[in-house]
Amino acid sequence: MHDLDFRRHRRLRQSAGIRTMVRETRLSPSDLMYPLFVVEGEGIKNEISSMPGVFQISLDYLKEEIEEVVSLGIPSVILFGVPSHKDAVGSEAYNDEGIVQKATRFIKEYFPELVVVVDNCLCQYTDHGHCGVIRDGQVDNDPSLELLTKTAVSQAKAGADIIAPSNMMDGFVAAIRQGLDEAGYTHVPIMSYGVKYASAFYGPFRDAAHSTPQFGDRKTYQMDPANRLEAMKEALTDIEEGADFLIIKPALSYLDIIREVRNEVFVPIVAYNVSGEYAMIKAASKNGWIDEKKTVLEMFTSMKRAGANIIMTYHAKEAARWMTEEL
Numbered sequence: 001m002h003d004l005d006f007r008r009h010r011r012l013r014q015s016a017g018i019r020t021m022v023r024e025t026r027l028s029p030s031d032l033m034y035p036l037f038v039v040e041g042e043g044i045k046n047e048i049s050s051m052p053g054v055f056q057i058s059l060d061y062l063k064e065e066i067e068e069v070v071s072l073g074i075p076s077v078i079l080f081g082v083p084s085h086k087d088a089v090g091s092e093a094y095n096d097e098g099i100v101q102k103a104t105r106f107i108k109e110y111f112p113e114l115v116v117v118v119d120n121c122l123c124q125y126t127d128h129g130h131c132g133v134i135r136d137g138q139v140d141n142d143p144s145l146e147l148l149t150k151t152a153v154s155q156a157k158a159g160a161d162i163i164a165p166s167n168m169m170d171g172f173v174a175a176i177r178q179g180l181d182e183a184g185y186t187h188v189p190i191m192s193y194g195v196k197y198a199s200a201f202y203g204p205f206r207d208a209a210h211s212t213p214q215f216g217d218r219k220t221y222q223m224d225p226a227n228r229l230e231a232m233k234e235a236l237t238d239i240e241e242g243a244d245f246l247i248i249k250p251a252l253s254y255l256d257i258i259r260e261v262r263n264e265v266f267v268p269i270v271a272y273n274v275s276g277e278y279a280m281i282k283a284a285s286k287n288g289w290i291d292e293k294k295t296v297l298e299m300f301t302s303m304k305r306a307g308a309n310i311i312m313t314y315h316a317k318e319a320a321r322w323m324t325e326e327l
């Protein structure tokens, strides 16, 4: 034994104190961003069956929800609208009296310090469920940009702090930046869903937001999960066009992409821990097959270790509580 030459890594793992000292990644409620589904109507608080603990809520329930988020130290929410009227051109998305615009004004009135991010897409608002307008059976890029820009301006007018376009049309960052600037909103940042894969992990979200495409799929605009170089191309294009943040989505199966993008760009990166990822954890923990708290915190640690600066997650409220308990 005495001439065996090896390194003792366990020295730095021997006590909780030393492990705390050498820990490279830490979690805080301030890392989190909480998604909310806002619906028209009153007295509505519908739990999404595939997303236990997540609700579609009407404006009258928004205040208590936001109070909870703020009290937990979560600095931002992202709003998804579930309108009661849909049409071919998604008119409710850019209606100044639309559900997201109303929810934004409401939150900013009562909780001006909470950062309100708004999702910018047409799929919840179109009767065909695609993220742009349709011509000859195809999602038509450039006319969609005009509607998305109108939507962004209407959202900024309602008081949105950050616009988060998730539609994956080419040129959406350039178009929205120009539209915001021309309307006097040069100060409103764009958080681009620049790297968004055509993923099976979005299933439960489409139940929550009623945004399933009525024909075809999203593969002509969202990315092929097999591609890595294309993610870099998308990310760099968005930066050139003026994106202030980049979202990478989904998170768990794409940690390699988060790391690679992190190494190449200098904007904050958001990992979107999507609905299917949430549903899997909920289902397994309900069955007693995993320890929910430990699993969720481990997942978040891996996202931050991969390079994410912000984690967008349906677990945000419970996770913020767990993180505070850990301290």
Ligand code: PBG
Residues within 6 Å of the ligand: 119, 121, 123, 131, 166, 167, 201, 202, 203, 204, 205, 206, 211, 218, 273, 274, 275, 276
């Ligand atoms: C809208 C949008 C989707 C998600 C966020 N914004 C659905 C989709 O692209 O089909 C998915 C989020 C999730 O699964 O949690 N374009």
